[in-house]
Amino acid sequence: MLSPPKGKFRSLDTFNESLAVGYKLLPFRFIRLDSNRYVLTNEVGEFIVVDDNTLRELVSKVLQPNSDIYNDLKAKHFLFDDDSNVALDLLSLKVRSKYEQLSQFTGLHLFVVTLRCDHSCPYCQVSRQSDDRLAFDMSKETAAKGLELTFKSPSPNIKIEFQGGEPLLNFELIKWIVIEAERMNEVHKRDLQFVITTNLSQINDEILEFARQHGILFSTSLDGPEYIHKANRPRPGDDSYTRTISGINRIRESIGPDSVSALMTTTEKSLGSVKEIIDEYVQQGFHHIFLRPLSPYGFAIKTRWYERYDVDRWLDFYFEGLDYILKLNKDGLPFVEIYASIILNKMFSPFGTTYVDLMSPAGHGIAVIAFNYDGEVYASDESRMLAEMGDKTFRLGNIHKNTYEEMMLSDTLLDALEQSITESVPSCNDCAFQPYCGSDPTFHYATQKDVVGHKAFSAFCRRNMAIMRRLVTLLTDDADARRILMSWVRI
Amino acid sequence: MKANELQFESSSECQLSFDKNVYSLAAIKKAAYKFAAEFATNISDKEKIEVKITFNSDIKKEEYPKIVQGFQHEVLDQDLREQIAKETGPIRNVILAEAFSKTALLTEE
Amino acid sequence: MLRLNTKEIEAVGKTTRSDQVIARISTNPNLPAAVRSSHIFLAKKSDELPGGFSYVFCLEDSLKNEDIKASDVSDVYQIPQYLNFVGDGDIVRFNPLKGMLNVLYRKSSAFNALLVTERCNNFCLMCSQPPKDIDDSYIVQDLLKAIPLMSRSSPEICITGGEPTLLGDDLLRLLKALKGNLPSTAVHVLSNGRRFSDPEFTAKMATINHHDLMYGIPVYSDVSNIHDYVVQADGAFDETIRGILNLKQNGQRVEIRVVLHKQTYKRLPQLAMFLARNLLFVDHVALMGLENMGFTKFNMDDLWIDPYDYQKELRDAVEILHRYRMNVSIYNLQLCLLDDWLKPFARKSDLPQFLRTVN
Numbered sequence: 001m002l003s004p005p006k007g008k009f010r011s012l013d014t015f016n017e018s019l020a021v022g023y024k025l026l027p028f029r030f031i032r033l034d035s036n037r038y039v040l041t042n043e044v045g046e047f048i049v050v051d052d053n054t055l056r057e058l059v060s061k062v063l064q065p066n067s068d069i070y071n072d073l074k075a076k077h078f079l080f081d082d083d084s085n086v087a088l089d090l091l092s093l094k095v096r097s098k099y100e101q102l103s104q105f106t107g108l109h110l111f112v113v114t115l116r117c118d119h120s121c122p123y124c125q126v127s128r129q130s131d132d133r134l135a136f137d138m139s140k141e142t143a144a145k146g147l148e149l150t151f152k153s154p155s156p157n158i159k160i161e162f163q164g165g166e167p168l169l170n171f172e173l174i175k176w177i178v179i180e181a182e183r184m185n186e187v188h189k190r191d192l193q194f195v196i197t198t199n200l201s202q203i204n205d206e207i208l209e210f211a212r213q214h215g216i217l218f219s220t221s222l223d224g225p226e227y228i229h230k231a232n233r234p235r236p237g238d239d240s241y242t243r244t245i246s247g248i249n250r251i252r253e254s255i256g257p258d259s260v261s262a263l264m265t266t267t268e269k270s271l272g273s274v275k276e277i278i279d280e281y282v283q284q285g286f287h288h289i290f291l292r293p294l295s296p297y298g299f300a301i302k303t304r305w306y307e308r309y310d311v312d313r314w315l316d317f318y319f320e321g322l323d324y325i326l327k328l329n330k331d332g333l334p335f336v337e338i339y340a341s342i343i344l345n346k347m348f349s350p351f352g353t354t355y356v357d358l359m360s361p362a363g364h365g366i367a368v369i370a371f372n373y374d375g376e377v378y379a380s381d382e383s384r385m386l387a388e389m390g391d392k393t394f395r396l397g398n399i400h401k402n403t404y405e406e407m408m409l410s411d412t413l414l415d416a417l418e419q420s421i422t423e424s425v426p427s428c429n430d431c432a433f434q435p436y437c438g439s440d441p442t443f444h445y446a447t448q449k450d451v452v453g454h455k456a457f458s459a460f461c462r463r464n465m466a467i468m469r470r471l472v473t474l475l476t477d478d479a480d481a482r483r484i485l486m487s488w489v490r491i
Numbered sequence: 492m493k494a495n496e497l498q499f500e501s502s503s504e505c506q507l508s509f510d511k512n513v514y515s516l517a518a519i520k521k522a523a524y525k526f527a528a529e530f531a532t533n534i535s536d537k538e539k540i541e542v543k544i545t546f547n548s549d550i551k552k553e554e555y556p557k558i559v560q561g562f563q564h565e566v567l568d569q570d571l572r573e574q575i576a577k578e579t580g581p582i583r584n585v586i587l588a589e590a591f592s593k594t595a596l597l598t599e600e
Numbered sequence: 601m602l603r604l605n606t607k608e609i610e611a612v613g614k615t616t617r618s619d620q621v622i623a624r625i626s627t628n629p630n631l632p633a634a635v636r637s638s639h640i641f642l643a644k645k646s647d648e649l650p651g652g653f654s655y656v657f658c659l660e661d662s663l664k665n666e667d668i669k670a671s672d673v674s675d676v677y678q679i680p681q682y683l684n685f686v687g688d689g690d691i692v693r694f695n696p697l698k699g700m701l702n703v704l705y706r707k708s709s710a711f712n713a714l715l716v717t718e719r720c721n722n723f724c725l726m727c728s729q730p731p732k733d734i735d736d737s738y739i740v741q742d743l744l745k746a747i748p749l750m751s752r753s754s755p756e757i758c759i760t761g762g763e764p765t766l767l768g769d770d771l772l773r774l775l776k777a778l779k780g781n782l783p784s785t786a787v788h789v790l791s792n793g794r795r796f797s798d799p800e801f802t803a804k805m806a807t808i809n810h811h812d813l814m815y816g817i818p819v820y821s822d823v824s825n826i827h828d829y830v831v832q833a834d835g836a837f838d839e840t841i842r843g844i845l846n847l848k849q850n851g852q853r854v855e856i857r858v859v860l861h862k863q864t865y866k867r868l869p870q871l872a873m874f875l876a877r878n879l880l881f882v883d884h885v886a887l888m889g890l891e892n893m894g895f896t897k898f899n900m901d902d903l904w905i906d907p908y909d910y911q912k913e914l915r916d917a918v919e920i921l922h923r924y925r926m927n928v929s930i931y932n933l934q935l936c937l938l939d940d941w942l943k944p945f946a947r948k949s950d951l952p953q954f955l956r957t958v959n
Contacts, residue, residue: 009725009899012863015829025575027583032568043586046877059574066825071867075822075874084824086838088586089845090878095590350880426524430572456527491880491924 015083019065023074023081026091030055031432031465038432039472044094045347045435046076049476097350098435102366106153107354110370110381111146111177112163113138114170119199119240121233123265123294126165126388137170138373143177145399146371150181151188152404158185161195161219163370163381168202178214195219199233199240200247208254218251220244222262222284224270224277231269248284263290271313274321282328282335290338291321293463311459315466322470329484341488343464343471346436348489356380358438358464360422365396365413375399377407379416382442394442416441420451427455433468437461503546505559508539509566516540518569525565529558609699612658612665614674620695621654622704622745627688638749640694642686649673655694659684691746704746711756711788714743716774720763722792723832724818726859726903728893731762740770747777756786765795775808786812790857793817794836796843806850814853814883817844820864822874830863841879848881855884860933861903865910872917876924885921887914889932907937915939 026042033039038055041047050058050069057063058079063070065081073079080087115126115136150158160181162174178194185192194216211218223232226241233240251260262284264270264277274291281289293314321337328335342355356363364379371377375398378384383394394416396407407413420439422428428437443460444453455461474481509519519540523532529550533543544562546555626639629650636652643649643658649671650656656676658668668676677694679686679701686692689707694700705712716739720731750757757778764771771789778787787810796802796815817840820830824837847854856875858864864871868887875885889907890896896903914930921928922945929947930938938946 009723010829010832012826012829015825015834018834019825024582025579027579027586028575030568030572032564043583044877055571059571071823071826072870074824075870076877083828084838086824086841088582088589089842091586092589093845094878095586099590350877426521430521430569430576454524454527456525456529486919486923489923 016066018082021082022061023063023065023070023079025059025079026077026087028078029430029432029434033469033472039469040078041432041435042077043091043435044098044350047347047432047472048072048076048078049472094350098352101352101354102361104155104157105366106369107155107157108159108161108356108368109146109150109153110161110163110368110384111138111143112165112370112372112384113143113167113173113177115165115373116169117165117199118169118201119166119233119235123232123267126385136165136373138173138371139375140173140176142371142373142375142399143173144180145375147177147181147184149369149371149377149399149404151184151190156190157193158190159193159195161197163197165373166199166202167196168198168207171202171207175210178210178216182214193217198247199235199244200251201235201240201243203247203250205254208250211251211259212255218260220247220260220262221265222248222281222286223264223267224273225280228269228273228277232265232267245284252285257285261288262286263292265292266294266314266317271317274317275324278321278324278328278335282333287334288336288338288341289321289325291318292339293318293459311462311466315463318467319470326474326481326484330480334487336488340467340471340485341490343436343468344485344489347471348486349491351491356438357440357443358436360420360428360434360437360439361417362420362439362441364394364416364441365408366417369396371399377402379413380442382446386442386446391446393445416445416451420444425452425455427461431465433465436468437464502552503548503550505544505546505555507542507544507559507563509542511536511538511540514540514566514570515573518573519566521569521572522562522565526558526562529562608680609677609696609701611696612676612678613669613671615696616674617654618696620693620697622691622693622742622749623654624749625657625686625688625690625692626653640692642688644684649676655696657686689751691749693742693746704742705750707751707754709754711758712750712754713758713760714774715761716740716743716759716764716771717762717766719766720761720792721766721794721833722763722836725830725832725863725895725899726861726890727895728891729760729762730894737770740767740774743774744777747774748781750782750785752782752784754782754785756788757782758788758790760790763792763795764789765791765793765801768801769804772805772808775805775810775813779808779810783811786814788814788816788855790816792831792836792840793843793847794833794839796846797839799846802843802846802850802852806847806852814855815847816855816857816886818857818859819844819871819875819879820858821867822871823867826863826867844879844882853883855886856882857886857888859888859890860907860910860914861890862905863902865905865913868910868913869916869920872920876920876926880924880926882926884927884929887917887928887930889930891932907933911937911939911942915942918942918945 028040028042030038030040033049037049037051039047039049040055054063054069058073074081077087077091150160160177167174174196181192194214195218196211196216197219200220221233222244223229229241229244230238248260248262262281270277278289322340325335325337342353342358346353346358353359354363354367356368359367364383368380369377370381370384372384376387377396377399378387379394379396386393387395394412396410396413420441422434422437422439428434431437440460441451444458445451447459448454448457471485475485516536519534519542523534523542528547530544530546535541544559550558623638623640625642627642627644629641629648631639633652637654639653641650641653641656643656644662649668651673656673657679658676660678660681677696683701686703687708690703691705693702693704704714715729717736718729718732718734719736723731759774767774775787778785793815819827819840821827827837828834844854856879858868858871860868875882890903918928918930928945930942930945931947933946935943935946
């Protein structure tokens with residue numbers, strides 16, 4: 001055995017000597033969190049909360065080496081010193097991971113199989129037609145072309161989502177598309193997923209059996225308890241709620257409990273009732289809710305739904321909902337708010353998101369594409385809704401007249417993506433929340449007639465900044481909330 | 492750091508001046524841009540940088556001082572951002588260049 | 601603790617040779633004659649002693665000296681009772697002149713640790729195998745002789761030291777020998793990873809194309825100077841991280857190892873976050889309780905903390921790693937100490953207790 005080597009061991013101080021030389025900053029953004037704190041984010045969205053003084057000390061290079069805050073900033077790649085520069089290699093790797101999924105390209109493909117619908121929801125973004133307007137159904141030829149374009153995408157994950165109107169009113173075409181897509185996929189071998197967005201009024205045994213055989217998922221609207229749901233979603237017979245609930249139960253019984261998910265839309269009626277809405281979701285056996293804002297498209301503008309409440313009132317609604325959901329979790333009921341979970345994923349996951357509205361460059365075309373019933377191709381669902389309002393700015397082409405390359409490389413698409421990229425537009429480029437946010441060119445175009453928009457006037461910006469500030473504050477100040485919010489992150 | 496001089500002129504206007512040796516025009520403009528929903532600005536580069544603020548009609552008078560304070564803080568923040576950008580610009584380019592280069596940083600599993 | 605090395609071996613009766621051998625132990629008196637020369641016969645009871653083996657061992661008190669001398673067999677040595685764990689299939693280095701017996705490999709063990717060198721370029725505060733700056737290149741030669749004698753049914757071999765990568769090309773030779781002779785045996789190389797910061801060395805090592813090879817590499821802090829302090833080497837953190845990146849770039853499997861003590865427990869959750877955000881692609885994270893071996897004794901003041909006192913940090917860290925779907929295991933901590941939520945992550949000790957120095 002060696003003789004005691006004490007005296008040969010160096011103390012921690014001797015390893016800190018290189019720190020005395022000073023440190024350099026790594027790229028980071030910051031924004032005020034509250035009256036005495038800032039939130040800093042590094043190049044890949046790792047964040048840290050510091051007080052006012054610390055930020056100034058950090059930038060003035062007088063931060064005390066080897067203090068806890070210094071070590072945190074160093075380990076999280078906000079600064080580096082003479083002792084270590086592997087931070088640069090790691091940051092490059094992390095940046096690459098964040099952007100890597102861009103190369104997967106379009107995953108979500110929307111097939112608008114019909115515009116016909118049996119409901120007349122005032123906030124609907126598309127025109128509603130009655131049963132006998134067969135001119136508003138997608139043809140088989142258009143569907144076939146749509147599938148051809150779908151498999152041109154290199155994405156290993158292909159999701160085909162049936163939209164409308166009410167897609168189940170053209171169930172025959174859905175069946176054809178599913179079977180044809182599966183046949184084509186024997187060659188392409190992607191992870192193929194099907195979703196039908198539906199109001200469930202047309203559900204029958206044949207549809208359920210087909211869905212069960214092909215693993216098709218359902219997405220429906222549930223705006224809240226009966227009185228809210230019925231008011232938002234009128235139907236002849238005034239039975240939209242009962243049909244939705246019975247549809248949900250039928251799907252669960254015959255296929256499985258996770259085969260149907262629900263989305264809610266916020267309207268004037270919803271504000272002030274967020275707890276009742278969440279309770280409705282809990283009672284109906286759902287484990288999550290997506291507290292969505294109203295979008296400024298389609299009938300919402302025509303019938304002035306959009307003007308009826310402003311962002312701050314919606315934020316009150318949202319925060320009341322989020323607090324209530326956190327309380328449910330603390331009381332032992334796991335329940336997720338989806339929008340928060342998307343942002344949390346952007347904060348904590350090394351990878352990007354495919355949630356279109358929070359992507360930069362925007363998800364238009366490169367993450368989602370919409371094939372309309374009439375063969376027109378749009379860069380996103382919102383782009384299609386804008387077209388229904390008469391504005392075809394985001395129309396990429398026609399399925400029968402334009403090639404894939406013509407549409408995906410068109411100036412229409414590329415200009416919108418390039419001009420709106422948040423890494424380089426005013427306000428966004430130096431915003432600490434840029435890694436968590438997105439550009440949403442159609443929203444800004446719809447509201448400000450400009451794909452970039454002036455963010456000081458942007459409801460999108462105001463909404464996201466408020467939510468992100470709230471999430472950072474909860475994560476930092478409330479250990480219980482932090483634990484719950486972290487459990488919503490899916491790596 | 493020299494103090495600004497706050498002068499309220501007509502009921503919805505306000506005049507600020509910034510020492511040119513301390514604040515850059517760019518920082519002031521960027522800050523003004525962020526407050527476009529609260530007020531319009533008229534900036535002139537004289538002996539000092541003069542900023543005339545005209546509050547938007549939907550802003551309540553009692554909110555004016557707080558908004559002006561926020562603007563002044565934002566100018567300082569923009570100044571800080573300029574410092575950071577100046578120092579970290581080159582290294583940011585190095586990191587991004589490496590991230591988007593063709594070398595395989597990691598093999599596919 | 602089992603003693604593996606002894607100087608208390610004595611010849612009984614006639615001797616015809618005194619050269620050192622690497623040989624496999626056999627308790628089979630009918631072992632075919634053709635292979636006896638690479639074996640040492642272990643006699644445990646009063647059987648007729650077989651001839652043709654390189655050497656013969658008798659456990660003391662198993663055979664009477666008179667009986668041994670009366671038999672025709674030469675080169676019989678008596679070995680002490682405490683070596684009665686030695687069994688059929690084990691591989692030993694026997695040096696009769698020095699009366700030294702080292703057990704290099706035990707067939708019955710689930711994992712055998714092969715110490716390949718005592719040299720190291722770190723000097724960790726808690727090193728369980730304190731480094732020696734000597735020329736011990738003979739060890740590799742001995743192991744290359746031993747490996748073909750090992751059993752193909754061995755589940756795992758651990759390559760450790762010192763710092764195995766200091767062997768340079770010899771490490772690759774060892775891995776090739778293990779791959780060729782033990783094609784279904786997993787290999788776990790414990791290394792500080794620093795030499796892998798050299799991309800060429802890493803690429804060369806990657807040519808091994810082993811079916812089940814993993815490098816276990818310690819990272820003791822998310823802060824470079826703290827890690828460097830624990831391993832007592834400037835610049836170690838950067839080299840280790842770069843080494844890990846190079847290994848993964850070359851398709852090798854990597855495990856991050858963290859010994860839990862006073863210098864590492866405080867920032868354990870931050871280290872977990874650092875691993876999750878920067879090294880998500882590693883194959884396993886091993887969190888290990890401190891063993892009172894080697895240098896630990898001398899640095900107790902700087903190292904010792906009751907594991908009970910860091911359970912919160914441990915839980916926070918494992919929660920983070922688990923959230924990021926990293927494979928995590930806890931070793932060398934008593935199960936009763938662990939929070940119920942942590943218990944499923946606990947594994948039986950991964951290193952055999954009887955790893956010891958050569959002389």
